[in-house]
Amino acid sequence: MAGRDALEPGELGSVAIEQVGPRFRGRARTRDAGGTLRRLSATADTAEEAAIQLRRRADALAFTVNRITANSTVGHLLERWLDEARGRVKHQTHRVYADTIRWLVPMVGALRPTDLDAQRLREVLNVIRTTRSSSAENHARVALKGALALAVEVGVVGFNPLIGLRRNKERRAMPIALNVDQVAALRAAIHRREEQIRHNAGPTAGNLRWAFEVQIGLGLRLGEVLGLRNMDVDFGSGRVSVNGTLVDDVGWQVVRQAELKSRDQARIIQAPRFVLAALAEARAVRDSVTGRLPNAPALQSRAGTWIAPRNLRRAFRELRDDPELVDALEATGIEPRALTHHVLRRTAATLLAKHDGNLRGAQDMLGHSDIRTTRDSYAGEAYRVVGDATVLDEILGDGNAA
Missing domain, CATH: 1.10.443.10 (Intergrase catalytic core)
Known part of the structure; x- marks a missing residue:
């Protein structure tokens, strides 16, 4: 007599996904919290979303919706991280990360945390930067780092590969400012x-x-x-x-x-x-x-x-x-x-810095704690501080050989 499938409660068996018209249908088996074998089905707009829905239904049957296990998906971790961030960040920031997760889950949501090694993360972030923007890449990095931190906390993975992943450094264009x-x-x-x-x-x-x-x-x-x-x-x-x-x-x-x-x-x-x-x-x-x-x-x-x-x-x-x-x-x-309200902010910084010959006044006006922010992103052609070398007149003389 054949034994039961060796599936733990909440664990998915083989997942089969087929396209039905414009949508995708996923099928799998799992065991509920009582050990009964259950058949699951889910239909979604993408194969990735269908797989995520199967995962959620398996978690619900095993009463592990809020638990993080070795079978938790990256999509589940991202949603957990977003829930925990509510109240800790300003609501407008939370709204930005909710939107980030909305488009990030179809990309990586069906993967397991152990699938996201440094090499794969680098590839994912490169795709986001080239197809969306460097800003979207930064938002995705924060969300993935937070999600993987949850996996580290419960021992699903041993370390967070995003911590040591170098950022892509691009040559900054000169900030646009008006004359x-x-x-x-x-x-x-x-x-x-x-x-x-x-x-x-x-x-x-x-x-x-x-x-x-x-x-x-x-x-x-x-x-x-x-x-x-x-x-x-x-x-x-x-x-x-x-x-x-x-x-x-x-x-x-x-x-x-x-x-x-x-x-x-x-x-x-x-x-x-x-x-x-x-x-x-x-x-x-x-x-x-x-x-x-x-x-x-x-x-x-x-x-x-x-x-x-x-x-x-x-x-x-x-x-x-x-x-x-x-x-x-x-x-x-x-x-x-390219003319935006932010260009006006940069223009004010540039004109002030050019007049004063340094960035300190512009930094104070803009409210930046780090002068590098003023120099790299705001001060336009006045990004170089004007030095004062006139003291060398007294030290080195007038330049005459005699």
């Missing part, structure tokens, strides 16, 4: 757009212009600009306190987050006169008492609420078709589609 003439051309384009919409937009017609002046003058992120409150602007001293930013909450509503990208980036900036003039003009057009309260937005929507950054980004993209602006950008080879 003074291009800033003037952009200002003019914004003014033209403002005149075109003034009849319908009313007092909020200047929102894009005011936000532009603040961003180009202080080097803020757009969310930081729109997160400024009346109390953050001191017209007497000319200082602007940057201590919050706008984000989308879990329900995709725009809210003010009372901290920046990292907590050590809060800063106070001595503002240029044109920034203070723009903020004063924005305050002057308000006709409600609530709009002038200390906690009210410094830049407001028509309803007196926070302005969604996506709305200004959309308006900013419309400027790329302005013929005069296109001509000004072409002078230095900048493609109109």
Whole structure:
């Protein structure tokens, strides 16, 4: 008499996957928690997803849904890591990693942790970088590293191969920044757009212009600009306190987050006169008492609420078709589609660094804790610090042989 299949509860037997029309059907056997042999079937859009569904159903029958075992898939580990990250990271960061796992699971989700050695991980990350972006590669690296750490904790694998895996170092392109003439051309384009919409937009017609002046003058992120409150602007001293930013909450509503990208980036900036003039003009057009309260937005929507950054980004993209602006950008080879709000932040850093002859002022304005971030990603052609060697005049003399 033949014995039972040597399957442990939750363990999958041979998996067979066939294509049925545009979809894929997977079949396998497993044992439930009581030892009964069970047949499983799952249909999905891809063969990988069908295999993942079989794995989940086997786990459910053996009451091991939340357990990590030698049979756990990378997809299961990724989902466990994402669940554990909830509450430990900001919800917008969690949203980024949820999206990362959405496209990462079809790539590697059916594999076991033991399948992900350093060589295979390198191949996976290379494919992600070439087919998606270096940013997507970084997000995938974080997710996979966290998932494999869970496997290490329970002894499924002996070490995390991502810890020692070298990053792909690519030659950084020079950050795009506008010159003074291009800033003037952009200002003019914004003014033209403002005149075109003034009849319908009313007092909020200047929102894009005011936000532009603040961003180009202080080097803020757009969310930081729109997160400024009346109390953050001191017209007497000319200082602007940057201590919050706008984000989308879990329900995709725009809210003010009372901290920046990292907590050590809060800063106070001595503002240029044109920034203070723009903020004063924005305050002057308000006709409600609530709009002038200390906690009210410094830049407001028509309803007196926070302005969604996506709305200004959309308006900013419309400027790329302005013929005069296109001509000004072409002078230095900048493609109109490369013009974003982040270019304004880089422009402020570059112009300040060029004027001061070093990066420290730009670093303080941008709120970077590491000057290398300012140098490598923001300061454009001013990435080299200007040294002062005049002291050698006294040491080495005037150059005469006598």
